[in-house]
Amino acid sequence: MRIQIQPGVHLFVDIEGLGQVPDGPVLRHKPTLVLIHGGPGFDHTGFRPFFSRFADLCQIVYFDLRGHGRSDPRPPEEWRLDVFADDVVRLCDALGVVKPIVLGQSFGGFVAQRYLARHPAHPDKVVLSSTSHHFGLARKIERFGALGGPQAAAATREFWEHPGPASWAAYEKHCRHLYNTRPKNPDAGRWMIFKPEILFTHTRTELPGMDLRPGLARVQCPVLVMAGEEDPVTPPQDAEEIVAALPAAWVRFERFAGVGHGPWRDDPEAAERVLRAFLQSP
Structure with a gap:
């Protein structure tokens, strides 16, 4: 489906699982997990099918960032982290989602870090997976x-x-x-809509001078940082520096041995164990 988040701006959104589950005489609320995909220029399909396994715990929102994938094309001046970060709030408002759990993978982790800085009271929890704070x-x-x-x-x-x-x-x-220590799903690349001009533009403009650490001091919720020991594009040292920039009371850090970019791609069992524990934690 396509959801309007601003006049004339529509995002592609897919939702998996019920938000209200029959439980005896009541409807039990489940939290909403909002997934921010990697890139820039890629789409949400990199989360499939792994994240379906969490539908018992959460209602899962997959979406394509502004201008990406199946969302509306948008002009280059809108391909910026502040816009993408604010779109997370706009999307939640459009869907009626309060206190989401937000997961950002790779470039999605850049967006999630800007979201934490600009909207620290908005999420219930955040996961920063295989990401960095700088070039x-x-x-x-x-x-x-x-x-x-x-x-x-x-x-x-x-x-x-x-x-x-x-x-x-x-x-x-x-x-x-x-990027990874296990072969990729040969079909997954065919699912994705790749827009390389967004990747090239971000790499020329925002990425070289990026430093997301200062905004992390504003964090007001639990943050799980996940890093693969064998990740070459967002090395584990980057994750260590993100952890150091976060308030110690809120941060949890998990390193995955023998794993590259996106822990669930190389060790799905360990990644599920860690994510399931965090999603269920108070």
């Missing part, structure tokens, strides 16, 4: 080089410094298969 190019180059050799290191530098179709093609060839 961190030197770490990316070192990690891809360690996994894929000089060609991977060179392709990493070239794409992140000069994003465009040619550098992306080389990055796809030499680096993308290094």
Whole structure:
């Protein structure tokens, strides 16, 4: 379905599970889990089918960010973290969702960090998965080089410094298969609508000077930070620095051995165990 969040702005939204569950003589409320996808330029389909397993605990909201996937095309000046972060609130308002649990994966974690900074009282809980607070190019180059050799290191530098179709093609060839330690679902790429112009624009504009840590001091809810030890694009050192920037009373940190980008892709059992415990925690 497509949901209007502002005049003329519609987001693609898919909802899984009941929000009110019959439980004897009452309807029991379940929390709402809002999933912010990676990218930029990708869509929500990277969350499927793994997150269906949490429908017993939560009503799950999948959506495509403004301008992404099946949502309305929008002009480049709107492809900004502040706009995406505020859209989380706008979407919840449109759906009548109060105190959501918000999960941001990779670029979605950038959005979730800006959302925490701009709307600290809005969420009930937040998950920051395989994400970063800054550009961190030197770490990316070192990690891809360690996994894929000089060609991977060179392709990493070239794409992140000069994003465009040619550098992306080389990055796809030499680096993308290094994101994870298990083979990807061969069908998943066919589900996705990829808009590379959004990726290139963000990489040229907001990403190089980004530092999301100052806003994390405003956090007012539990935050779970998840990091794969083998993640080359958002290395675990980035997660450590996010954890250090969060109020100690609110943060929980889980590292996953033998895991790359997106813990559930490489160790679904461990990721489910950690997420299920956090989703059910008070």
